[in-house]
Amino acid sequence: MSTLTINELKPGMKLNNDVFTARGNLLLPKGKVLMPRDLKILHAFMIDEIQNGIASTTAAPTTEMPLAESGIPAASRSALRIKFEKCYTEMVQATKQAFQSILAEELPIYKLRNQMEELLSYSREYNVLTFTPAYMKKEEYVYHNAVLTSLTSYRIAQWMNLPAKEWMQVAFAGLFHDIGNSKVDPDILHKPSQLTAQEHEEIQRHTLYGYELLKNVKGITDGVRIAALQHHEKVDGTGYPLRLHNSKIHVYARIVAVADIFHAMTLSKYYRQAQSPYLVLEQLDSEAFGKLDPMIVTTFVHKVTQFHNGTRVRLSNGMVGRIIFSDRDHPTRPLIAVGETIYNLMENRKLHIQAVIPG
Structure with a gap:
C-alpha cells in the first residue's frame, strides 16, 4: 500500500481510489487527474497524506476546463431564460389582478392555471438560489412572494416524491397561501414600524381570510384551501391560527411553509432588506427542529445546494x-x-x- 504526503502530490497524478474528508464525504473521486486547485482543496481540508491513492503520473494539465451548465447551447439557454422571465412577469401581474379583485369577483382559476402551466413549462430555467425578480417594487412583494413560493413548492413536491397529479395543486397552494392578505388593511400590511398587538392579531387573521376566500373556488383541492389556513402552523404546536401539531398539519401547508419562509427572507420588504440565501438556508435548518417539518427542510436545503459547484x-x-x-x-x-x-x-x-x- 503506497502512501504519499500532501507535499509529494503533483499536478497530473491520477487517483487510484476515492479520497474522503474526515467526515466521510467524497472529496475527490477515483480516476481524478489532479489539478493545481485539487491540491489546494486537499490543503484546505487539512489532509496530510493519501494512502494507496496514486496511479501513474500523466502529463500535467495546464488549465481546468469549466463544466457546461447543460447540453443546451448558450444562445438557446439565454432565449429560454428570457421566455421564463417574461412568463414570470405575466404570472406576477395576473396574480396581482386576481388578489386585488378577489373581494368583488370570482377568482379566475382557469386563467391562472393556464398561465401557471406556461410558466412551469420553463421551470428548468428557475434556480431557487439565483433567480431574482427584475425591477421588483416593494409594494408588489406579496405577489412576487406568491409566485416564487408557488414555483418552489412545486419543486419541493417533486423532490418529496408526491404523486405527479398533485404537483399543480401544490403550486396553487403556494400561489394562494397569502391570498387572505387581500382582506387586511394595507396600512397594517405594509407598516414599516413595529406592529401593535392588535395589528399583529389582524395580520394573523389572513390565514382565516384566505381559507374563506378559497372555500368555494372550483378547480382546486381541499389541500390548497387548508394550506392557506395552516401555512403558519408549527410542528411543535406553537403556530397559528389553530396551534396544530405536525400530524395535524396538511403536507401542502408544511411544504408551503418552508418555501414561503425562504422567499420572505430573501426578498426585500418595506422594513427589511433581502438576506443572503445561504444564511436563510442555515436559519431554516435550525428552524427544522420543532418548528418546520425536518424532512422537508433537509430535502430542500440539500437539493437547492446540490448542483452549484462553479456558481x-x-x-x-x-x-x-x-x-x-x-x-x-x-x-x-x-x-x-x-x-x-x-x-x-x-x-x-x-x-x-x-x-x-x-x-
Whole structure:
C-alpha cells in the first residue's frame, strides 16, 4: 500500500481510489487527474497524506476546463431564460389582478392555471438560489412572494416524491397561501414600524381570510384551501391560527411553509432588506427542529445546494469567487475559490455567502 504526503502530490497524478474528508464525504473521486486547485482543496481540508491513492503520473494539465451548465447551447439557454422571465412577469401581474379583485369577483382559476402551466413549462430555467425578480417594487412583494413560493413548492413536491397529479395543486397552494392578505388593511400590511398587538392579531387573521376566500373556488383541492389556513402552523404546536401539531398539519401547508419562509427572507420588504440565501438556508435548518417539518427542510436545503459547484458568489467580506466543493453534511458552507485562494467556510465561520451571482 503506497502512501504519499500532501507535499509529494503533483499536478497530473491520477487517483487510484476515492479520497474522503474526515467526515466521510467524497472529496475527490477515483480516476481524478489532479489539478493545481485539487491540491489546494486537499490543503484546505487539512489532509496530510493519501494512502494507496496514486496511479501513474500523466502529463500535467495546464488549465481546468469549466463544466457546461447543460447540453443546451448558450444562445438557446439565454432565449429560454428570457421566455421564463417574461412568463414570470405575466404570472406576477395576473396574480396581482386576481388578489386585488378577489373581494368583488370570482377568482379566475382557469386563467391562472393556464398561465401557471406556461410558466412551469420553463421551470428548468428557475434556480431557487439565483433567480431574482427584475425591477421588483416593494409594494408588489406579496405577489412576487406568491409566485416564487408557488414555483418552489412545486419543486419541493417533486423532490418529496408526491404523486405527479398533485404537483399543480401544490403550486396553487403556494400561489394562494397569502391570498387572505387581500382582506387586511394595507396600512397594517405594509407598516414599516413595529406592529401593535392588535395589528399583529389582524395580520394573523389572513390565514382565516384566505381559507374563506378559497372555500368555494372550483378547480382546486381541499389541500390548497387548508394550506392557506395552516401555512403558519408549527410542528411543535406553537403556530397559528389553530396551534396544530405536525400530524395535524396538511403536507401542502408544511411544504408551503418552508418555501414561503425562504422567499420572505430573501426578498426585500418595506422594513427589511433581502438576506443572503445561504444564511436563510442555515436559519431554516435550525428552524427544522420543532418548528418546520425536518424532512422537508433537509430535502430542500440539500437539493437547492446540490448542483452549484462553479456558481459565482459574493462573500460577506465583499470578495467574489466560485463554489468548488460542497460537503453534504454542511451544504451551506462550501469551499470557495477566490483567485488562487481557497476559503473553507466550514472552518472560517466569520465568512458566509452573502449573495449568489446569476450567470
